[in-house]
Amino acid sequence: MSRPLLMIPGPIEFTDEVMATMARPTASHVDPDFIAAFGQALKDLRSVFLAGDDFQPFVLAGSGTLAMDSAVANLVEPGDRVLVIDTGYFSLRMADICRRYGAEVDLLGVPPGETVSATEVAAQLQQNAYDLVTITHVDTSTGVLTDVQGITTVAKDAGSLVIVDGVCAAAAEEMRQQAWGVDVYLTASQKAIGVPPGLALLVVSPAGMRKWRGRSAPVGSYYSDWSSWLPIMESYEGLRPSYFATPAVNLVLALSVSLQQILAEGMDAVFARHRLIGDAVKAGVSALGLGQVPTDAAHAAHTLTCPRYPDGVDGSLLGRVRAHGAILAGGLYPAIKTEYFRIGHMGAVSANDILATLGAVETSLRQSGYAAEPGIALAAAQAVLAGGE
Numbered sequence: 001m002s003r004p005l006l007m008i009p010g011p012i013e014f015t016d017e018v019m020a021t022m023a024r025p026t027a028s029h030v031d032p033d034f035i036a037a038f039g040q041a042l043k044d045l046r047s048v049f050l051a052g053d054d055f056q057p058f059v060l061a062g063s064g065t066l067a068m069d070s071a072v073a074n075l076v077e078p079g080d081r082v083l084v085i086d087t088g089y090f091s092l093r094m095a096d097i098c099r100r101y102g103a104e105v106d107l108l109g110v111p112p113g114e115t116v117s118a119t120e121v122a123a124q125l126q127q128n129a130y131d132l133v134t135i136t137h138v139d140t141s142t143g144v145l146t147d148v149q150g151i152t153t154v155a156k157d158a159g160s161l162v163i164v165d166g167v168c169a170a171a172a173e174e175m176r177q178q179a180w181g182v183d184v185y186l187t188a189s190q191k192a193i194g195v196p197p198g199l200a201l202l203v204v205s206p207a208g209m210r211k212w213r214g215r216s217a218p219v220g221s222y223y224s225d226w227s228s229w230l231p232i233m234e235s236y237e238g239l240r241p242s243y244f245a246t247p248a249v250n251l252v253l254a255l256s257v258s259l260q261q262i263l264a265e266g267m268d269a270v271f272a273r274h275r276l277i278g279d280a281v282k283a284g285v286s287a288l289g290l291g292q293v294p295t296d297a298a299h300a301a302h303t304l305t306c307p308r309y310p311d312g313v314d315g316s317l318l319g320r321v322r323a324h325g326a327i328l329a330g331g332l333y334p335a336i337k338t339e340y341f342r343i344g345h346m347g348a349v350s351a352n353d354i355l356a357t358l359g360a361v362e363t364s365l366r367q368s369g370y371a372a373e374p375g376i377a378l379a380a381a382q383a384v385l386a387g388g389e
């Protein structure tokens with residue numbers, strides 16, 4: 001029997017080419033081939049985020065949390081005022097990181113499954129001035145997609161910088177960093193970027209770099225400080241060797257492969273494929289009669305789906321689904337953790353993967369005593385997929 005599919009909101013299924021690259025003999029970090037691959041990956045990261053040539057990419061060894069830490073450590077000075085758009089678990093982590101670096105944080109929050117509109121943010125910005133606004137593009141704990149473009153527009157009008165946590169969204173949900181004016185877009189390798197865990201990725205706007213250059217207080221983290229990393233990124237992009245701390249060589253090589261695969265598909269095609277796959281999973285879940293955590297389909301993410309357990313079914317469902325070939329994730333938002341589960345569908349995910357997953361969910365629901373008509377989720381998903389052919 002083949003291994004189960006990994007259908008969680010990161011890590012995800014990776015392509016064979018990426019995994020083959022991980023298995024190559026590790027090169028020196030100053031090997032010319034490695035320098036060329038790293039240099040190209042930095043350029044490609046800009047292209048994937050649709051950022052301008054004057055935006056600065058950073059690739060650091062660490063997880064998505066390091067990307068958040070790096071953005072905040074460098075852009076927040078003690079006493080800065082930060083508005084955190086709070087849509088769930090990772091927004092609160094962002095707020096904690098901001099406080100750790102001395103910011104005064106206000107939260108603009110909503111009940112789980114809801115999102116904050118640009119109008120609400122504009123109203124808050126009229127009452128108070130903020131140095132920074134942070135947004136979680138897709139909240140991984142609720143499956144909610146937030147209007148980055150709209151909120152960034154009102155925040156920039158009010159003179160705030162904008163940091164967007166795109167860890168569960170980058171290279172999947174539409175993001176046009178330059179056109180939308182996002183100052184920091186950040187993610188981690190193991191989500192839709194499609195590389196095993198271990199890289200923190202950020203792209204910073206010229207305005208973001210200016211705020212960092214104009215700091216009066218030193219950056220309060222040794223490892224995150226862009227003073228050490230900017231010369232490294234500039235060197236590799238200029239095809240010169242450089243050293244501050246050893247790069248994760250195999251992961252960077254795998255990143256260069258994955259970014260090329262993403263760009264070969266094309267960003268508009270990548271965004272459209274995630275919309276189609278996401279809509280198909282949601283149609284399947286609805287056909288089974290299951291509710292979802294997002295309160296409105298208009299603000300539901302396309303990278304994961306958060307179905308609510310039907311009456312009489314609990315978390316033991318996930319063990320059954322695994323036995324039928326798909327690994328899913330439990331709930332994450334503390335107040336409703338036991339009421340729902342999460343299906344990740346981002347990156348190299350295919351129509352076959354989601355059909356196999358929905359089939360496993362259907363069968364497992366029946367085994368859990370829930371009346372699910374055989375094939376009903378698959379038919380609904382296939383109807384959506386057929387529309388995208």
Ligand SMILES: *Cc1c(COP(=O)(O)O)cnc(C)c1O
Nearest residue numbers: 063064065090140165167168188
């Ligand atoms: C996964 C995730 C993170 C944290 O990333 P790690 O790699 O686990 O540190 C942060 N924000 C969001 C939105 C995520 O989905």
